[in-house]
Amino acid sequence: MLKKVIYILAIVLIFVIIFGERNLNNIQLSKESALHTKTVETQSKANSFSSKLTSGKPVTIVFLGDYVTSDDSLPDGNLNHVALLANWFNKNYPDQVKIINAGMNANTVSHMKKRVQSDVLKHVPDLVVISAGLNDAVGAWKIPVKEYATNYQAIVEAIVATGDTEVVIRTPNPTTSVEENVEMKSYIQASRELTEHEKVYLFDFYQVMADDIHAKNISQLELMQNKLHPNIKGQAYLAEQFKMYFTSELIQP
Template sequence: MKTLVCFGDSITSKEKSDDGSLRLTSRVRLSLQKWNVINAGVPAETTRVALTRFQEDVLRHNPDLVTILFGANDASSHRLIEVEEYKNNLEYMIEKLGPSKVILVSPSPVNERFQHARSNEGLKHYAKAVRELAKKYNTHFVDLWAEMIGKDYCQMLNEDGLHFNKKGYKLLADLVIQKMEKLTKACSTKPILQQ
């Protein structure tokens, strides 16, 4: 059985929301039952802190694919990790895993009416950095920023203006599932993503 690790912050963490609705990993697991899906999300985490658990929570599983979704906390005024360090931290992860095993996911916009520690003007630079890294390393890429900014994204967020509601998780999970199904089809005649 192939292994997917979903690595990230609170957007990735937990299997269910408080209202009982499914979040990212539980939705992916239901759709792609031939995959072992591991949730490696930790709330409030930046890429700097994530590096300290990267070996234990990601590499140790010898994953076939890893979604990497950080940025909301890196871009926050109270935990700020500058864009250059953010990029360097993501580059370390990509290089350790190998680009063919990585699905980079850009951070999402926030509802600024309720979010005072984060701005979309700031977050767009982190989303751009992820897009640039995906191109540089030729990793797999889910442009969550573009997908949400082109829609009424505030309808996909909880009242805190940051975390996802049911609609937001459906969008995120659908994008990841579509990407994985496309990769699986492309590699159906050979072992997936072997380097």
């Protein structure tokens, strides 16, 4: 009986050793796989907008949007947020950043979709900043939110499909009308959901400005030229918030 017990224990011990070695091999393979994955991610990040900018390489940024983005968004040739950001980049990264303003008055995402190749992709940008929603939600067109989301997604996918180009979705500013802000909610949410895509970031300017208004940090009426569009002060405010976003969220040292 004792010999039988010893025999069984010996067999069990052999199985423990064999399965132990197999498990050890699996653990080692997992570590190698994890290391390989990290290496691939590091190589991918080496071509990112942030890494190229901080390493001194030239980068191109395209701002795609509507009237708020366009060069003619302010009277008398005053600088809007895109031009102010261009000056800021040139000061901090001299002769390194090329900024292209592809904003156009009265544009919806349907209009932007039609010109994404000619006005955006042909410049081979490292980063594309897109802002849409005002005209779609509360402008003259009243684009259904489902159509808005579909066209916006098509724009984003066309850009990221090119390879190394990254995208920032900027939500539009709140209007001075409570009713129109309610109308915009579903469009804002659709914009936020687009950032679930790889290489797509969110600058939720709508929320930033709304929080400042509710906290009474700013007076919205002092920042608007009409119920939809920022004035000179509003554009400067947008530029400052953009700088904070770039330096805290997108540009990594």
